Amino acid sequence: MYVVMNRIPVHPDFSEAFEERFRRRAGAVDRMPGFIRTMVLRPENGDDPYVVLTMWESKEHYIAWTQSEAFQQGHARTGRLPQEAYRGPSRLEAFTTVVDSAQAEEAGDA
Numbered sequence: 001m002y003v004v005m006n007r008i009p010v011h012p013d014f015s016e017a018f019e020e021r022f023r024r025r026a027g028a029v030d031r032m033p034g035f036i037r038t039m040v041l042r043p044e045n046g047d048d049p050y051v052v053l054t055m056w057e058s059k060e061h062y063i064a065w066t067q068s069e070a071f072q073q074g075h076a077r078t079g080r081l082p083q084e085a086y087r088g089p090s091r092l093e094a095f096t097t098v099v100d101s102a103q104a105e106e107a108g109d110a
Contacts, residue, residue, distance in 0.1 A: 001036065001097040002056040006090050007049040014085035015042070018050065021081065028070035029054070034061020049091075059096070 010018045022040045029035055036055035043050060056062040065071055 001100060002059045002062050003095045003097060004054045004056070004062060005093045005095070006052040007093070008052060008090040009049040009087040011085055011087050012046050014081055017081055018085065022052070025074070028074055029065060032061070032065045032068065032070070034058055035065065059094075062094075 008018075019040065019042065029038065034057040036057065038055075039051075039053040041051040041053060054062070056065075
């Protein structure tokens with residue numbers, strides 16, 4: 001599995017609008033081959049960034065998403081929050097799964 005995290009520092013005054021934007025998202029990514037799920041994680045500490053987590057079957061599937069027309073449309077400037085909603089730049093991190101307890105349970109290794 002390939003996991004991508006986008007850490008987004010949101011100003012607390014814009015938290016509700018940020019969350020609502022994801023609740024109303026178009027969902028085009030959900031129909032992409034290899035897509036598993038998206039999670040938007042709200043920080044318990046207001047100084048920490050939100051984390052938008054996506055899971056993919058492979059890195060290749062994720063790259064195909066980023067190169068798709070649906071990605072370009074989904075990340076267009078329309079509908080974005082104003083620049084002052086963010087306390088700094090976002091940080092994209094990507095990972096390859098080494099251990100997944102859910103897969104171990106499915107295989108009967110738990």
